[in-house]
Amino acid sequence: DTGVSQDPRHKITKRGQNVTFRCDPISEHNRLYWYRQTLGQGPEFLTYFQNEAQLEKSRLLSDRFSAERPKGSFSTLEIQRTEQGDSAMYLCASSPPGVAYNEQFFGPGTRLTVL
Amino acid sequence: AQSVTQLGSHVSVSEGALVLLRCNYSSSVPPYLFWYVQYPNQGLQLLLKYTTGATLVKGINGFEAEFKKSETSFHLTKPSAHMSDAAEYFCAVSDLTSGSRLTFGEGTQLTVNP
Numbered sequence: 001d002t003g004v005s006q007d008p009r010h011k012i013t014k015r016g017q018n019v020t021f022r023c024d025p026i027s028e029h030n031r032l033y034w035y036r037q038t039l040g041q042g043p044e045f046l047t048y049f050q051n052e053a054q055l056e057k058s059r060l061l062s063d064r065f066s067a068e069r070p071k072g073s074f075s076t077l078e079i080q081r082t083e084q085g086d087s088a089m090y091l092c093a094s095s096p097p098g099v100a101y102n103e104q105f106f107g108p109g110t111r112l113t114v115l
Numbered sequence: 116a117q118s119v120t121q122l123g124s125h126v127s128v129s130e131g132a133l134v135l136l137r138c139n140y141s142s143s144v145p146p147y148l149f150w151y152v153q154y155p156n157q158g159l160q161l162l163l164k165y166t167t168g169a170t171l172v173k174g175i176n177g178f179e180a181e182f183k184k185s186e187t188s189f190h191l192t193k194p195s196a197h198m199s200d201a202a203e204y205f206c207a208v209s210d211l212t213s214g215s216r217l218t219f220g221e222g223t224q225l226t227v228n229p
Contacts, residue, residue, distance in 0.1 A: 045216040109158055
């Protein structure tokens with residue numbers, strides 16, 4: 001069990017550029033979540049997949065954000081036309097099939113800095 | 116809508132002293148409650164969770180928490196702090212109406228003094 005992995009760990013970009021992050025969940029975990037954490041705050045829910053289906057999206061996920069999980073395994077989160085307010089830690093988590101309150105296992109996060 | 120309030124963004128204790136981190140929640144239906152710990156530059160790790168049943172929940176590293184419905188609280192305690200407990204702690208809530216999403220509090224930074 002290698003845990004949830006995220007790539008890259010750090011990303012610095014200029015305002016207006018597009019960025020894409022990748023998350024590889026623990027194998028056999030069918031649920032995958034994205035959260036955003038700004039400095040000094042708790043994580044905020046962005047979106048949730050069960051297998052390849054995106055079942056829930058937060059209002060925080062503006063139309064510049066898109067997430068995919070094409071084959072029900074890894075997921076990508078893309079931010080188009082980045083803004084300085086997008087600077088944050090983007091966390092991915094996965095959980096196994098079963099009850100809704102199964103533990104979510106978190107990855108180390110991708111820290112995005114928008115200049 | 117759910118919400119979580121963590122009282123005290125910073126808590127400082129001496130090594131060997133009692134740790135008490137406070138969490139109050141708001142949920143219109145029976146909640147599921149969680150405590151996570153985050154070390155610098157790392158993801159979150161689950162300490163313990165309450166779903167149903169026994170209201171006193173024991174977790175890893177000697178931590179425990181008690182669900183008190185009447186007080187809408189889920190405070191985290193540890194009898195004796197260790198230097199390695201220094202980290203940020205997050206309380207979170209979910210319930211059947213929210214699906215699997217977790218709603219987190221703002222976190223409490225725990226400092227352990229020698």
